[in-house]
Amino acid sequence: MTLSYVLLQNLRRNRLRTGLTAVAFALPMAVFVLALSLVVGFVKTSAALEQELRLGVHHRVSLTNFLPDGHRRKIEELDPQRTRLRAVCGMRWFGGRVPGTQQTLQSLAADADTLPIVYSDIGLTEAEITEWQRERRAAIVAGGVARQYGWKVGDRVVLESTIPPYRQLEFRLIRIWDESPFPMTFYFRRDYLLDAFEREGQVGTGCSIFWVKCVDAAALRSLQQEIDALFANTPDETRSEDENAFVAGFVQAVGDLPSLAQAMATVVVIIVALVAGNTMMMSFRERIRELAVFKALGFSARRVFLIVLSESVLLALLGSALGILPIVAGLTLIPPDHLRWGAFSPPELSWLAVLGSLSIGLIVGIAAGFWPAWQALRLRTTDALRRVA
Protein backbone atom coordinates (compact mmCIF):
# COMPACT_ATOMS: atom_id res chain seq x y z
CA MET A 1 0.00 0.00 0.00
CA THR A 2 1.15 3.52 -0.77
CA LEU A 3 -0.19 6.96 0.08
CA SER A 4 -1.36 7.29 -3.54
CA TYR A 5 -3.50 4.21 -2.99
CA VAL A 6 -4.95 5.79 0.16
CA LEU A 7 -5.76 8.94 -1.87
CA LEU A 8 -7.53 6.94 -4.55
CA GLN A 9 -9.48 4.98 -1.97
CA ASN A 10 -10.52 8.22 -0.30
CA LEU A 11 -12.16 9.29 -3.55
CA ARG A 12 -14.30 6.15 -3.30
CA ARG A 13 -15.53 7.19 0.13
CA ASN A 14 -18.59 8.96 -1.22
CA ARG A 15 -18.85 7.72 -4.77
CA LEU A 16 -21.91 9.73 -5.71
CA ARG A 17 -20.33 12.97 -4.57
CA THR A 18 -17.01 12.14 -6.22
CA GLY A 19 -18.84 11.19 -9.42
CA LEU A 20 -20.92 14.36 -9.48
CA THR A 21 -17.89 16.53 -8.81
CA ALA A 22 -15.94 14.73 -11.55
CA VAL A 23 -18.82 15.35 -13.96
CA ALA A 24 -18.88 19.00 -12.87
CA PHE A 25 -15.26 19.12 -14.07
CA ALA A 26 -15.79 16.92 -17.11
CA LEU A 27 -18.61 18.76 -18.86
CA PRO A 28 -17.17 22.27 -18.99
CA MET A 29 -13.72 20.89 -19.79
CA ALA A 30 -15.17 18.94 -22.72
CA VAL A 31 -16.97 22.01 -24.04
CA PHE A 32 -13.85 24.09 -23.50
CA VAL A 33 -11.60 21.73 -25.49
CA LEU A 34 -14.22 21.43 -28.22
CA ALA A 35 -14.65 25.19 -28.49
CA LEU A 36 -10.90 25.73 -28.68
CA SER A 37 -10.61 22.97 -31.28
CA LEU A 38 -13.21 24.80 -33.35
CA VAL A 39 -11.22 27.98 -32.98
CA VAL A 40 -8.03 26.17 -34.02
CA GLY A 41 -9.78 24.79 -37.11
CA PHE A 42 -11.03 28.26 -37.93
CA VAL A 43 -7.67 29.93 -37.35
CA LYS A 44 -5.95 27.35 -39.53
CA THR A 45 -8.42 28.04 -42.32
CA SER A 46 -7.96 31.77 -41.88
CA ALA A 47 -4.19 31.44 -42.07
CA ALA A 48 -4.49 29.47 -45.30
CA LEU A 49 -6.88 32.03 -46.75
CA GLU A 50 -4.63 34.92 -45.89
CA GLN A 51 -2.00 33.53 -48.25
CA GLU A 52 -4.44 33.50 -51.15
CA LEU A 53 -4.50 37.33 -51.36
CA ARG A 54 -8.19 37.49 -52.25
CA LEU A 55 -10.22 40.61 -51.65
CA GLY A 56 -13.95 40.12 -51.23
CA VAL A 57 -16.08 43.03 -52.50
CA HIS A 58 -19.74 42.92 -51.47
CA HIS A 59 -22.61 45.35 -51.05
CA ARG A 60 -22.03 47.71 -48.16
CA VAL A 61 -25.53 47.15 -46.80
CA SER A 62 -25.57 43.38 -46.74
CA LEU A 63 -24.43 40.26 -48.47
CA THR A 64 -27.96 39.65 -49.62
CA ASN A 65 -27.90 42.81 -51.74
CA PHE A 66 -26.56 42.11 -55.21
CA LEU A 67 -23.92 44.29 -56.86
CA PRO A 68 -24.30 45.08 -60.60
CA ASP A 69 -22.25 42.94 -63.00
CA GLY A 70 -20.64 46.15 -64.23
CA HIS A 71 -18.71 46.48 -60.98
CA ARG A 72 -16.33 43.79 -62.25
CA ARG A 73 -15.23 45.86 -65.25
CA LYS A 74 -14.89 48.99 -63.12
CA ILE A 75 -12.71 47.14 -60.63
CA GLU A 76 -10.54 45.69 -63.39
CA GLU A 77 -10.07 49.21 -64.83
CA LEU A 78 -8.43 50.29 -61.59
CA ASP A 79 -5.38 48.34 -62.72
CA PRO A 80 -5.42 47.95 -66.50
CA GLN A 81 -1.73 46.94 -66.55
CA ARG A 82 -2.44 44.13 -64.11
CA THR A 83 0.46 45.07 -61.88
CA ARG A 84 -1.57 44.75 -58.68
CA LEU A 85 -4.65 42.80 -59.68
CA ARG A 86 -4.61 39.41 -61.33
CA ALA A 87 -8.33 38.81 -61.98
CA VAL A 88 -11.84 39.47 -60.69
CA CYS A 89 -14.41 36.71 -60.30
CA GLY A 90 -18.07 37.53 -59.70
CA MET A 91 -20.09 35.04 -57.66
CA ARG A 92 -23.76 34.71 -56.98
CA TRP A 93 -25.17 32.75 -54.08
CA PHE A 94 -27.36 29.87 -55.17
CA GLY A 95 -27.63 27.94 -51.94
CA GLY A 96 -29.09 24.83 -53.45
CA ARG A 97 -29.58 21.47 -51.91
CA VAL A 98 -29.75 17.95 -53.19
CA PRO A 99 -33.45 17.24 -53.88
CA GLY A 100 -35.01 15.35 -51.02
CA THR A 101 -32.49 16.65 -48.46
CA GLN A 102 -32.62 19.62 -46.13
CA GLN A 103 -28.95 20.55 -46.07
CA THR A 104 -28.15 23.74 -47.97
CA LEU A 105 -24.80 23.60 -49.72
CA GLN A 106 -22.53 26.61 -50.04
CA SER A 107 -23.20 26.63 -53.77
CA LEU A 108 -22.01 29.64 -55.73
CA ALA A 109 -22.31 30.49 -59.40
CA ALA A 110 -18.92 31.88 -60.51
CA ASP A 111 -17.54 33.65 -63.56
CA ALA A 112 -16.21 30.87 -65.74
CA ASP A 113 -13.28 32.78 -67.23
CA THR A 114 -11.66 33.94 -64.00
CA LEU A 115 -12.47 31.29 -61.39
CA PRO A 116 -9.39 29.17 -62.26
CA ILE A 117 -7.20 32.27 -61.74
CA VAL A 118 -8.83 33.70 -58.65
CA TYR A 119 -9.16 30.25 -57.10
CA SER A 120 -5.79 28.97 -58.21
CA ASP A 121 -5.61 27.08 -54.88
CA ILE A 122 -8.16 24.62 -56.28
CA GLY A 123 -5.25 23.50 -58.44
CA LEU A 124 -7.21 22.79 -61.64
CA THR A 125 -5.12 21.07 -64.29
CA GLU A 126 -4.99 22.38 -67.84
CA ALA A 127 -7.40 19.65 -68.91
CA GLU A 128 -9.79 20.51 -66.07
CA ILE A 129 -9.66 24.22 -66.95
CA THR A 130 -10.49 23.37 -70.56
CA GLU A 131 -13.33 21.17 -69.36
CA TRP A 132 -14.58 23.89 -67.00
CA GLN A 133 -14.66 26.42 -69.81
CA ARG A 134 -16.16 24.05 -72.39
CA GLU A 135 -18.92 22.47 -70.30
CA ARG A 136 -21.57 24.99 -69.15
CA ARG A 137 -22.86 22.56 -66.54
CA ALA A 138 -19.41 21.97 -65.06
CA ALA A 139 -19.17 21.97 -61.28
CA ILE A 140 -16.34 21.80 -58.77
CA VAL A 141 -17.24 20.44 -55.35
CA ALA A 142 -15.41 20.28 -52.06
CA GLY A 143 -14.38 16.87 -50.76
CA GLY A 144 -16.86 17.02 -47.88
CA VAL A 145 -19.89 17.29 -50.19
CA ALA A 146 -18.55 14.62 -52.51
CA ARG A 147 -17.99 12.16 -49.67
CA GLN A 148 -21.33 12.92 -48.07
CA TYR A 149 -23.28 12.18 -51.24
CA GLY A 150 -20.88 9.63 -52.72
CA TRP A 151 -20.15 11.77 -55.77
CA LYS A 152 -17.18 11.31 -58.06
CA VAL A 153 -15.76 13.13 -61.09
CA GLY A 154 -17.99 12.65 -64.13
CA ASP A 155 -21.19 12.20 -62.09
CA ARG A 156 -24.28 14.12 -63.07
CA VAL A 157 -25.88 15.72 -60.04
CA VAL A 158 -28.91 17.91 -59.47
CA LEU A 159 -29.26 20.83 -57.08
CA GLU A 160 -32.54 22.44 -56.21
CA SER A 161 -32.80 26.09 -55.22
CA THR A 162 -34.02 26.68 -51.67
CA ILE A 163 -36.07 29.72 -52.68
CA PRO A 164 -39.06 29.93 -55.05
CA PRO A 165 -39.43 28.92 -57.80
CA TYR A 166 -37.17 26.10 -56.49
CA ARG A 167 -35.53 25.67 -59.87
CA GLN A 168 -33.52 22.52 -60.41
CA LEU A 169 -30.18 22.59 -62.20
CA GLU A 170 -28.20 19.62 -63.42
CA PHE A 171 -24.42 19.66 -63.21
CA ARG A 172 -21.52 17.49 -64.23
CA LEU A 173 -18.70 17.19 -61.74
CA ILE A 174 -15.29 17.91 -63.21
CA ARG A 175 -13.25 18.16 -60.04
CA ILE A 176 -13.44 17.12 -56.38
CA TRP A 177 -11.55 19.72 -54.33
CA ASP A 178 -10.39 17.69 -51.35
CA GLU A 179 -8.28 20.39 -49.76
CA SER A 180 -11.09 22.97 -49.69
CA PRO A 181 -11.14 24.79 -46.34
CA PHE A 182 -14.93 24.80 -46.59
CA PRO A 183 -16.03 21.20 -46.99
CA MET A 184 -19.54 21.98 -48.25
CA THR A 185 -18.59 24.28 -51.15
CA PHE A 186 -20.08 23.78 -54.61
CA TYR A 187 -18.90 26.00 -57.52
CA PHE A 188 -20.57 26.11 -60.88
CA ARG A 189 -20.68 28.53 -63.84
CA ARG A 190 -22.64 31.76 -63.53
CA ASP A 191 -23.54 31.85 -67.24
CA TYR A 192 -25.32 28.53 -66.73
CA LEU A 193 -27.38 30.11 -63.94
CA LEU A 194 -28.10 33.15 -66.11
CA ASP A 195 -29.38 30.83 -68.89
CA ALA A 196 -31.77 29.23 -66.41
CA PHE A 197 -33.06 32.64 -65.33
CA GLU A 198 -33.52 33.74 -68.95
CA ARG A 199 -35.41 30.56 -69.82
CA GLU A 200 -37.89 31.49 -67.11
CA GLY A 201 -38.04 35.09 -68.28
CA GLN A 202 -36.34 36.35 -65.14
CA VAL A 203 -33.37 38.60 -64.57
CA GLY A 204 -30.47 36.77 -63.02
CA THR A 205 -27.79 39.40 -63.25
CA GLY A 206 -25.94 40.76 -60.23
CA CYS A 207 -23.36 39.25 -57.95
CA SER A 208 -23.35 38.54 -54.23
CA ILE A 209 -19.61 39.15 -54.14
CA PHE A 210 -16.64 39.85 -56.38
CA TRP A 211 -13.41 38.13 -55.47
CA VAL A 212 -10.38 40.14 -56.50
CA LYS A 213 -7.11 38.21 -56.73
CA CYS A 214 -4.20 40.51 -55.87
CA VAL A 215 -0.49 40.11 -56.53
CA ASP A 216 0.66 40.89 -52.99
CA ALA A 217 -0.49 42.14 -49.60
CA ALA A 218 0.35 45.77 -50.41
CA ALA A 219 -1.73 45.62 -53.57
CA LEU A 220 -4.58 44.05 -51.60
CA ARG A 221 -4.55 46.88 -49.08
CA SER A 222 -4.40 49.65 -51.70
CA LEU A 223 -7.10 48.08 -53.89
CA GLN A 224 -9.32 47.62 -50.86
CA GLN A 225 -9.37 51.39 -50.29
CA GLU A 226 -9.58 52.29 -53.98
CA ILE A 227 -12.52 49.98 -54.70
CA ASP A 228 -14.60 51.26 -51.79
CA ALA A 229 -13.71 54.85 -52.75
CA LEU A 230 -14.67 54.14 -56.38
CA PHE A 231 -18.22 53.13 -55.48
CA ALA A 232 -18.70 55.60 -52.63
CA ASN A 233 -21.86 57.72 -52.95
CA THR A 234 -23.29 55.43 -55.63
CA PRO A 235 -26.49 53.39 -55.27
CA ASP A 236 -24.31 50.30 -54.89
CA GLU A 237 -21.61 51.17 -52.41
CA THR A 238 -19.19 48.40 -51.57
CA ARG A 239 -17.40 47.02 -48.61
CA SER A 240 -14.12 45.30 -49.34
CA GLU A 241 -12.47 42.84 -46.97
CA ASP A 242 -9.68 40.36 -47.32
CA GLU A 243 -10.94 36.81 -47.39
CA ASN A 244 -9.76 36.09 -43.88
CA ALA A 245 -11.69 39.04 -42.45
CA PHE A 246 -14.67 38.18 -44.62
CA VAL A 247 -14.85 34.62 -43.29
CA ALA A 248 -14.19 35.82 -39.76
CA GLY A 249 -17.08 38.25 -40.08
CA PHE A 250 -19.28 35.53 -41.47
CA VAL A 251 -18.38 33.19 -38.65
CA GLN A 252 -18.78 35.91 -36.05
CA ALA A 253 -22.28 36.46 -37.36
CA VAL A 254 -22.95 32.96 -36.06
CA GLY A 255 -21.03 33.46 -32.86
CA ASP A 256 -17.79 35.06 -31.77
CA LEU A 257 -16.05 31.79 -30.97
CA PRO A 258 -12.71 33.04 -29.71
CA SER A 259 -14.38 35.42 -27.26
CA LEU A 260 -16.89 32.71 -26.40
CA ALA A 261 -14.09 30.26 -25.64
CA GLN A 262 -12.33 32.83 -23.50
CA ALA A 263 -15.48 33.66 -21.57
CA MET A 264 -16.18 29.98 -21.21
CA ALA A 265 -12.72 29.33 -19.80
CA THR A 266 -13.25 32.01 -17.18
CA VAL A 267 -16.68 30.71 -16.23
CA VAL A 268 -15.33 27.15 -16.16
CA VAL A 269 -12.59 28.08 -13.73
CA ILE A 270 -14.90 29.95 -11.38
CA ILE A 271 -17.80 27.50 -11.35
CA VAL A 272 -15.68 24.40 -11.12
CA ALA A 273 -13.50 25.93 -8.41
CA LEU A 274 -16.62 26.67 -6.37
CA VAL A 275 -18.04 23.19 -6.87
CA ALA A 276 -14.76 21.44 -6.13
CA GLY A 277 -14.00 23.76 -3.22
CA ASN A 278 -17.36 22.97 -1.69
CA THR A 279 -16.79 19.25 -2.14
CA MET A 280 -13.33 19.36 -0.63
CA MET A 281 -14.52 21.42 2.30
CA MET A 282 -17.34 18.96 2.99
CA SER A 283 -14.92 16.08 2.68
CA PHE A 284 -12.51 17.78 5.07
CA ARG A 285 -15.21 18.49 7.66
CA GLU A 286 -16.41 14.91 7.56
CA ARG A 287 -12.90 13.61 8.10
CA ILE A 288 -11.59 16.14 10.55
CA ARG A 289 -11.20 13.52 13.30
CA GLU A 290 -9.66 11.02 10.95
CA LEU A 291 -7.09 13.61 9.88
CA ALA A 292 -6.39 14.31 13.55
CA VAL A 293 -5.73 10.59 14.01
CA PHE A 294 -3.34 10.69 11.06
CA LYS A 295 -1.45 13.41 12.89
CA ALA A 296 -1.55 11.43 16.11
CA LEU A 297 -0.09 8.43 14.29
CA GLY A 298 2.89 10.57 13.30
CA PHE A 299 1.89 12.06 9.96
CA SER A 300 3.40 15.55 9.88
CA ALA A 301 1.21 18.61 9.36
CA ARG A 302 2.88 19.08 5.97
CA ARG A 303 2.08 15.54 4.96
CA VAL A 304 -1.57 15.89 6.02
CA PHE A 305 -1.71 19.18 4.07
CA LEU A 306 -0.40 17.40 0.98
CA ILE A 307 -2.83 14.49 1.41
CA VAL A 308 -5.85 16.83 1.39
CA LEU A 309 -4.46 18.96 -1.42
CA SER A 310 -3.49 15.95 -3.53
CA GLU A 311 -6.96 14.53 -3.15
CA SER A 312 -8.44 17.72 -4.54
CA VAL A 313 -5.93 17.83 -7.40
CA LEU A 314 -6.51 14.16 -8.17
CA LEU A 315 -10.26 14.66 -8.31
CA ALA A 316 -9.84 17.73 -10.53
CA LEU A 317 -7.51 15.95 -12.93
CA LEU A 318 -9.68 12.83 -13.06
CA GLY A 319 -12.75 14.95 -13.79
CA SER A 320 -10.92 16.94 -16.44
CA ALA A 321 -9.61 13.78 -18.08
CA LEU A 322 -13.11 12.33 -18.03
CA GLY A 323 -14.31 15.30 -20.06
CA ILE A 324 -11.32 15.66 -22.33
CA LEU A 325 -10.79 12.02 -23.33
CA PRO A 326 -14.04 11.58 -25.29
CA ILE A 327 -13.36 14.81 -27.18
CA VAL A 328 -9.80 13.74 -27.99
CA ALA A 329 -11.06 10.33 -29.09
CA GLY A 330 -13.86 11.89 -31.14
CA LEU A 331 -11.68 14.44 -32.89
CA THR A 332 -9.00 11.83 -33.56
CA LEU A 333 -11.18 8.99 -34.75
CA ILE A 334 -14.13 10.65 -36.48
CA PRO A 335 -13.47 12.03 -40.00
CA PRO A 336 -13.47 15.87 -39.99
CA ASP A 337 -16.37 16.06 -42.47
CA HIS A 338 -18.65 14.43 -39.96
CA LEU A 339 -17.72 17.02 -37.36
CA ARG A 340 -18.54 20.10 -39.41
CA TRP A 341 -20.92 22.45 -37.67
CA GLY A 342 -22.79 24.98 -39.80
CA ALA A 343 -20.52 27.48 -41.49
CA PHE A 344 -17.56 26.57 -39.28
CA SER A 345 -14.53 24.72 -40.46
CA PRO A 346 -14.27 21.25 -38.90
CA PRO A 347 -12.74 21.38 -35.43
CA GLU A 348 -9.13 20.37 -35.22
CA LEU A 349 -7.85 18.80 -32.02
CA SER A 350 -5.79 21.33 -30.15
CA TRP A 351 -3.25 19.64 -27.90
CA LEU A 352 -2.62 23.07 -26.49
CA ALA A 353 -6.29 23.17 -25.46
CA VAL A 354 -5.95 19.72 -23.90
CA LEU A 355 -2.87 20.83 -22.01
CA GLY A 356 -4.62 24.08 -21.11
CA SER A 357 -7.65 22.22 -19.77
CA LEU A 358 -5.51 19.92 -17.67
CA SER A 359 -3.64 22.98 -16.40
CA ILE A 360 -6.95 24.61 -15.53
CA GLY A 361 -7.94 21.37 -13.78
CA LEU A 362 -4.68 21.44 -11.86
CA ILE A 363 -5.07 25.09 -10.88
CA VAL A 364 -8.70 24.62 -9.88
CA GLY A 365 -7.76 21.48 -7.93
CA ILE A 366 -5.10 23.40 -6.03
CA ALA A 367 -7.37 26.40 -5.51
CA ALA A 368 -10.26 24.23 -4.32
CA GLY A 369 -8.12 22.09 -2.07
CA PHE A 370 -5.91 24.76 -0.62
CA TRP A 371 -8.24 26.07 2.06
CA PRO A 372 -9.29 22.63 3.38
CA ALA A 373 -5.63 21.55 3.21
CA TRP A 374 -4.60 24.66 5.10
CA GLN A 375 -7.24 23.93 7.72
CA ALA A 376 -5.87 20.39 7.97
CA LEU A 377 -2.36 21.77 8.34
CA ARG A 378 -3.44 24.01 11.20
CA LEU A 379 -5.73 21.43 12.75
CA ARG A 380 -5.00 21.04 16.45
CA THR A 381 -4.99 17.31 17.00
CA THR A 382 -6.08 17.57 20.62
CA ASP A 383 -9.05 19.82 19.79
CA ALA A 384 -10.18 17.55 16.97
CA LEU A 385 -9.85 14.44 19.15
CA ARG A 386 -11.74 16.06 22.03
CA ARG A 387 -14.80 16.25 19.82
CA VAL A 388 -15.01 12.49 20.29
CA ALA A 389 -13.14 11.50 23.37
Added chain:
Amino acid sequence: MSAADIELVDLHKHYRKGRIDIPALDGLSLTIDAGSFVAIMGPSGSGKSTLLHLIGGLDSADSGIIRVGEYRLDRMSERQLTAWRSRHVGFIFQMYHLVPVLTAAQNVELPLLLFRMPARERRKRVATALEVVGLADRMDHRPNQLSGGQEQRVAIARAIVTDPDVILADEPTGDLDARTSQEILQLLSLLNAEFGKTIVMVTHDPRAAAFGQRILHLDKGVLDRDERNPARPAAAAHAH
Protein backbone atom coordinates in the same frame (compact mmCIF):
# COMPACT_ATOMS: atom_id res chain seq x y z
CA MET B 1 10.00 -5.49 22.38
CA SER B 2 10.57 -2.14 24.10
CA ALA B 3 9.11 -0.02 26.90
CA ALA B 4 9.76 3.38 28.37
CA ASP B 5 9.30 4.93 31.78
CA ILE B 6 7.51 8.27 32.07
CA GLU B 7 8.41 11.18 34.31
CA LEU B 8 6.29 14.29 34.69
CA VAL B 9 7.48 17.13 36.93
CA ASP B 10 5.39 20.12 37.98
CA LEU B 11 3.25 20.12 34.87
CA HIS B 12 1.05 23.11 34.22
CA LYS B 13 -1.41 23.41 31.41
CA HIS B 14 -4.11 26.04 30.99
CA TYR B 15 -6.70 26.51 28.29
CA ARG B 16 -8.32 29.77 27.41
CA LYS B 17 -11.97 30.02 26.53
CA GLY B 18 -12.53 33.62 25.56
CA ARG B 19 -11.33 35.61 28.54
CA ILE B 20 -11.59 32.72 30.97
CA ASP B 21 -8.46 30.82 31.93
CA ILE B 22 -9.20 27.15 32.61
CA PRO B 23 -6.51 25.17 34.42
CA ALA B 24 -6.29 21.60 33.11
CA LEU B 25 -3.16 20.49 34.94
CA ASP B 26 -1.96 22.39 37.98
CA GLY B 27 1.54 21.36 39.00
CA LEU B 28 1.17 17.62 38.44
CA SER B 29 4.18 15.43 39.13
CA LEU B 30 4.21 11.72 38.43
CA THR B 31 6.42 8.81 37.55
CA ILE B 32 5.29 5.72 35.65
CA ASP B 33 7.68 2.82 35.43
CA ALA B 34 8.55 1.15 32.18
CA GLY B 35 6.33 -1.83 31.46
CA SER B 36 3.56 -0.87 33.83
CA PHE B 37 -0.19 -0.66 33.16
CA VAL B 38 -1.65 2.50 34.64
CA ALA B 39 -5.29 3.56 34.61
CA ILE B 40 -6.21 7.21 35.01
CA MET B 41 -9.62 8.08 36.37
CA GLY B 42 -11.35 11.25 37.35
CA PRO B 43 -14.40 13.37 36.66
CA SER B 44 -14.84 15.27 33.39
CA GLY B 45 -12.49 18.24 33.25
CA SER B 46 -10.06 16.73 35.73
CA GLY B 47 -7.23 16.77 33.18
CA LYS B 48 -7.14 13.05 32.21
CA SER B 49 -7.15 13.53 28.46
CA THR B 50 -4.84 16.53 28.69
CA LEU B 51 -2.36 14.39 30.60
CA LEU B 52 -2.62 11.65 27.97
CA HIS B 53 -2.09 14.14 25.15
CA LEU B 54 0.98 15.61 26.87
CA ILE B 55 2.52 12.17 27.39
CA GLY B 56 1.79 11.38 23.74
CA GLY B 57 3.38 14.58 22.48
CA LEU B 58 0.12 15.76 20.95
CA ASP B 59 0.15 18.94 23.00
CA SER B 60 2.72 20.94 24.90
CA ALA B 61 2.63 22.02 28.53
CA ASP B 62 2.81 25.62 29.69
CA SER B 63 5.60 24.60 32.03
CA GLY B 64 7.12 21.52 33.58
CA ILE B 65 9.09 18.52 32.49
CA ILE B 66 7.81 15.63 30.38
CA ARG B 67 10.21 12.78 29.89
CA VAL B 68 9.30 9.56 28.11
CA GLY B 69 12.19 7.11 28.08
CA GLU B 70 15.23 9.09 27.06
CA TYR B 71 13.24 11.85 25.34
CA ARG B 72 12.45 15.25 26.88
CA LEU B 73 9.20 16.10 25.12
CA ASP B 74 9.04 19.57 26.68
CA ARG B 75 12.20 20.49 24.78
CA MET B 76 11.05 19.18 21.41
CA SER B 77 9.61 21.18 18.51
CA GLU B 78 6.28 20.16 17.01
CA ARG B 79 8.10 18.58 14.09
CA GLN B 80 10.32 16.56 16.40
CA LEU B 81 7.30 15.49 18.46
CA THR B 82 5.54 14.28 15.28
CA ALA B 83 8.56 12.19 14.31
CA TRP B 84 8.88 10.89 17.85
CA ARG B 85 5.20 9.91 18.00
CA SER B 86 5.46 7.85 14.84
CA ARG B 87 8.12 5.64 16.43
CA HIS B 88 7.49 5.59 20.14
CA VAL B 89 3.77 5.92 20.86
CA GLY B 90 0.69 3.95 19.91
CA PHE B 91 -2.72 5.58 20.34
CA ILE B 92 -6.03 3.84 20.93
CA PHE B 93 -9.18 5.96 20.79
CA GLN B 94 -12.71 5.43 22.02
CA MET B 95 -14.19 5.61 18.51
CA TYR B 96 -11.41 3.52 16.85
CA HIS B 97 -11.08 6.04 13.96
CA LEU B 98 -10.30 3.53 11.26
CA VAL B 99 -10.25 4.68 7.65
CA PRO B 100 -13.51 3.26 6.28
CA VAL B 101 -12.28 2.75 2.71
CA LEU B 102 -9.26 0.68 3.76
CA THR B 103 -9.23 -2.95 4.84
CA ALA B 104 -8.21 -4.01 8.35
CA ALA B 105 -4.69 -4.84 7.11
CA GLN B 106 -4.37 -1.52 5.27
CA ASN B 107 -5.53 0.40 8.35
CA VAL B 108 -2.89 -1.34 10.41
CA GLU B 109 -0.29 -0.64 7.73
CA LEU B 110 -0.97 3.13 7.74
CA PRO B 111 1.61 4.13 10.41
CA LEU B 112 4.24 2.02 8.64
CA LEU B 113 3.96 4.25 5.56
CA LEU B 114 6.02 6.73 7.53
CA PHE B 115 8.90 4.27 7.75
CA ARG B 116 11.37 3.40 5.04
CA MET B 117 10.53 -0.26 5.05
CA PRO B 118 10.20 -2.84 2.28
CA ALA B 119 6.60 -3.76 1.45
CA ARG B 120 7.30 -7.36 2.40
CA GLU B 121 8.47 -6.36 5.87
CA ARG B 122 5.41 -4.14 6.26
CA ARG B 123 3.09 -6.98 5.34
CA LYS B 124 4.86 -9.26 7.82
CA ARG B 125 4.47 -6.74 10.63
CA VAL B 126 0.81 -6.17 9.80
CA ALA B 127 0.13 -9.90 9.82
CA THR B 128 1.86 -10.27 13.19
CA ALA B 129 -0.05 -7.34 14.72
CA LEU B 130 -3.38 -8.67 13.50
CA GLU B 131 -2.49 -12.11 14.79
CA VAL B 132 -1.70 -10.69 18.22
CA VAL B 133 -5.15 -9.08 18.40
CA GLY B 134 -6.82 -12.27 17.07
CA LEU B 135 -7.93 -10.92 13.70
CA ALA B 136 -5.63 -12.80 11.33
CA ASP B 137 -8.70 -14.06 9.51
CA ARG B 138 -10.22 -10.58 9.06
CA MET B 139 -7.33 -8.89 7.26
CA ASP B 140 -9.30 -8.08 4.13
CA HIS B 141 -12.45 -6.91 5.88
CA ARG B 142 -13.37 -3.27 5.79
CA PRO B 143 -14.41 -1.53 9.04
CA ASN B 144 -18.09 -1.70 8.11
CA GLN B 145 -17.76 -5.49 7.91
CA LEU B 146 -16.44 -5.71 11.47
CA SER B 147 -18.11 -5.48 14.88
CA GLY B 148 -17.25 -2.65 17.28
CA GLY B 149 -14.96 -4.95 19.26
CA GLN B 150 -13.20 -6.11 16.13
CA GLU B 151 -12.76 -2.51 14.99
CA GLN B 152 -11.13 -1.68 18.31
CA ARG B 153 -8.86 -4.70 17.93
CA VAL B 154 -7.79 -3.39 14.51
CA ALA B 155 -7.12 -0.01 16.13
CA ILE B 156 -5.00 -1.78 18.76
CA ALA B 157 -3.11 -3.62 16.03
CA ARG B 158 -2.52 -0.24 14.36
CA ALA B 159 -1.19 1.10 17.67
CA ILE B 160 1.28 -1.76 18.20
CA VAL B 161 2.43 -2.35 14.61
CA THR B 162 5.32 0.12 14.98
CA ASP B 163 6.42 -1.61 18.21
CA PRO B 164 6.04 1.56 20.31
CA ASP B 165 7.47 2.04 23.81
CA VAL B 166 4.20 3.38 25.17
CA ILE B 167 0.55 2.69 24.38
CA LEU B 168 -1.89 5.47 25.27
CA ALA B 169 -5.55 4.50 25.36
CA ASP B 170 -8.29 7.09 25.70
CA GLU B 171 -11.50 5.40 26.87
CA PRO B 172 -10.78 2.34 24.71
CA THR B 173 -13.91 0.53 25.95
CA GLY B 174 -16.19 3.56 26.12
CA ASP B 175 -18.16 2.53 23.06
CA LEU B 176 -18.29 -1.21 23.68
CA ASP B 177 -20.59 -3.57 25.56
CA ALA B 178 -19.40 -5.18 28.78
CA ARG B 179 -18.32 -8.49 27.28
CA THR B 180 -16.40 -6.92 24.42
CA SER B 181 -14.86 -4.43 26.85
CA GLN B 182 -13.50 -7.32 28.89
CA GLU B 183 -11.95 -8.84 25.78
CA ILE B 184 -10.28 -5.57 24.82
CA LEU B 185 -8.97 -5.00 28.34
CA GLN B 186 -7.61 -8.54 28.46
CA LEU B 187 -5.87 -7.84 25.18
CA LEU B 188 -4.28 -4.69 26.64
CA SER B 189 -3.21 -6.68 29.70
CA LEU B 190 -1.66 -9.24 27.38
CA LEU B 191 0.28 -6.55 25.54
CA ASN B 192 1.53 -5.31 28.88
CA ALA B 193 2.34 -8.71 30.36
CA GLU B 194 3.66 -10.53 27.31
CA PHE B 195 5.26 -7.70 25.37
CA GLY B 196 6.18 -5.43 28.28
CA LYS B 197 4.50 -2.36 26.83
CA THR B 198 3.95 0.63 29.10
CA ILE B 199 0.22 1.29 28.96
CA VAL B 200 -1.53 4.43 30.14
CA MET B 201 -5.31 4.21 29.90
CA VAL B 202 -7.85 6.92 30.61
CA THR B 203 -11.24 5.60 31.69
CA HIS B 204 -14.41 6.48 33.52
CA ASP B 205 -15.22 2.85 34.16
CA PRO B 206 -13.94 1.38 37.45
CA ARG B 207 -14.19 -2.14 35.96
CA ALA B 208 -11.84 -1.09 33.19
CA ALA B 209 -9.53 0.68 35.63
CA ALA B 210 -9.34 -2.54 37.63
CA PHE B 211 -7.18 -3.98 34.84
CA GLY B 212 -4.45 -1.48 35.70
CA GLN B 213 -1.68 -2.29 38.15
CA ARG B 214 -1.99 1.25 39.37
CA ILE B 215 -5.00 3.57 39.35
CA LEU B 216 -4.40 7.30 39.41
CA HIS B 217 -7.28 9.58 40.35
CA LEU B 218 -7.07 13.11 39.02
CA ASP B 219 -9.17 16.00 40.21
CA LYS B 220 -8.93 19.63 39.12
CA GLY B 221 -5.62 19.07 37.45
CA VAL B 222 -3.81 17.48 40.40
CA LEU B 223 -3.25 13.91 41.54
CA ASP B 224 -5.95 13.21 44.09
CA ARG B 225 -5.19 9.54 44.79
CA ASP B 226 -2.64 6.98 43.67
CA GLU B 227 -3.87 3.43 44.24
CA ARG B 228 -2.04 0.20 43.69
CA ASN B 229 -4.27 -2.58 42.49
CA PRO B 230 -3.78 -5.60 44.69
CA ALA B 231 -5.54 -7.81 42.13
CA ARG B 232 -2.76 -7.16 39.61
CA PRO B 233 0.96 -7.73 40.05
CA ALA B 234 2.27 -4.34 41.09
CA ALA B 235 4.87 -2.62 39.00
CA ALA B 236 7.28 -0.31 40.69
CA ALA B 237 5.62 3.09 40.61
CA HIS B 238 5.40 6.11 42.79
CA ALA B 239 4.14 9.65 42.82
CA HIS B 240 6.05 12.62 44.11
